[in-house]
Amino acid sequence: MSKKEKKKYTSTYEQLIHENPDFKKDLEKRYKKLILSELITAIMQEDHSSVRRLAKAAKVSPSCANATFLKAISKTC
Numbered sequence: 001m002s003k004k005e006k007k008k009y010t011s012t013y014e015q016l017i018h019e020n021p022d023f024k025k026d027l028e029k030r031y032k033k034l035i036l037s038e039l040i041t042a043i044m045q046e047d048h049s050s051v052r053r054l055a056k057a058a059k060v061s062p063s064c065a066n067a068t069f070l071k072a073i074s075k076t077c
Contacts, residue, residue, distance in 0.1 A: 051066045052065075
C-alpha cells in the first residue's frame, strides 16, 4: 500500500489495533486483569466475603490479598 493509499479506518480503536502492535498486546493484558478483578469482586459479593476471608482461603495475609486485588483493579484503569 503506498503512502497515498493509506487505509481509512472507521474508528480510532481500529486504527490503533492495526497500526500499533503494542496497543493490542497491552489491551489484552489489561482486559484479562479487568476480568479477573470482576470475577473476584462477584465471588466476594455472592459469598458476602471480605478481603480477610478471601486471604484466609488463599492462605496469604490480608494485606497481601488486598494489595494484589487493588493492584489488579488499578492497572485496568
